[in-house]
Amino acid sequence: MSDTVKILLVEDDKIVASIVKKYLDLRGYLVHHAGDGVSGLKEFEKYKFDLLILDVMMPHKDGYNLAEEIRQRDQYVPILFMSSNNMPKDKIKAFQTGADDYIAKPVDMEELELRIKVILKRQNSEPKVDFDREEDPQEIHIGQYTLDFPYQKLSRGDDTRKLTTREAELLRFLYRKRNGLIKREYILQEVWGDDDYYKGRSLDVFMSRLRKYLKDDPSIEILNVHGIGFKFLVAEPSK
Template identity: 30%
Template sequence: MNGSVDTAHLLVVDDDARLRDLLQRFLNEQGFRITAVADAAAARRAIASMMFDLMVLDVMMPGESGLTLAESLRRDGNEVPILMLTARGAPEDRIAGLEHGVDDYLAKPFDPRELALRIRTILRRAAPPVATHGLPIAPVQLGPCWFDVERAELRGPEGVIRLTGGESALLQALARRVGEVLSREEIGTALGTPEAGERAIDVQVTRLRRKVETDPREPRFIQTVRHRGYVLRPGP
């Protein structure tokens, strides 16, 4: 985050000129700074020259799709939070977005107030943690990696390992209750998306495992408890 949640700089990417203009006006009125572009190529140019706190990204666009752009950004190590917009609201479409590294998903048509609410939720999740007066939680060891729960920072032998806002919030939720089983409903609440389905939570866990497990297919640290949820079991 380059500033406060309410003055964040957002990149809006949508080929529908009317919707793009409406989003720009509405989000400006909400206090956000907005850069709006019509396609993935223009989004890439904007990202190369400016820092953004969040991207609002349409799925279906001429040329490169939003899903392909999101996947490419994640592959290149760019972890800018992404809220994806789509005319298709089926659960499998939401899952496809999460699998490509997006943080949240909103089906068209939508209430602009819900869009603003979801943007603020993602931004708060990505913001640096606020210091508290309680006892600090000790860092958690995950093999060769250490997760600083207070800073929401994962470090490996070669330095900081980039996490998306959703991955960071998920690992924080598990690390704050080490050894306790968290249901998918509890995890959804911790991620700020209590309406997320079970499959969506499973996808987030799968993505996180790829970053903390030696063999994500045989997880040592983030374990599944059948019919109940997930539990974090740290260790060397």
């Protein structure tokens, strides 16, 4: 692996951090280590990294909160969670906060490197979404709502809600495919990058959030087509 690959490792366990850093350094990676979420965010803002490895349980700022803050700043940098919390709910929460992968502790170093290689290969081979295409205006009118995509704001009259990056991406994608059946796998591939099981569970959570955000406009409806996908219905204004 080229030594140009820079990794930010945020891990409060000094022994685990030392083992991971030493192994990856020997494999040709450049690893910066931060001992907690607060210092991890400072490192992220100071340098450009190709991939982040985050522990979950840390002092001052846990991995979930750190990932959410990072996703507000950068929606593309790969995030790999490394945690001893291995219940399904923990993995689901990780993907909801923007993770690309999740590996359980104690970590096998060869598996960790393989996961890093897969993430980086996928990252380098997937084109970024072009958010400035002519058919994608910065402000999208959805029924009584307006989605300001660059600023991730959803407004209805004087009521404005700040969306997460993933919420804004999903809402915009659904609007593009409005009034037709959209398969779950297609949504996951286009918005999340793959159709992993845990990301599928995360999709259901995000759909529930969007229903809540849009509930005051009766012309908008998100239908769950069991076993297939969703329909994002927006009634056309009467002429």
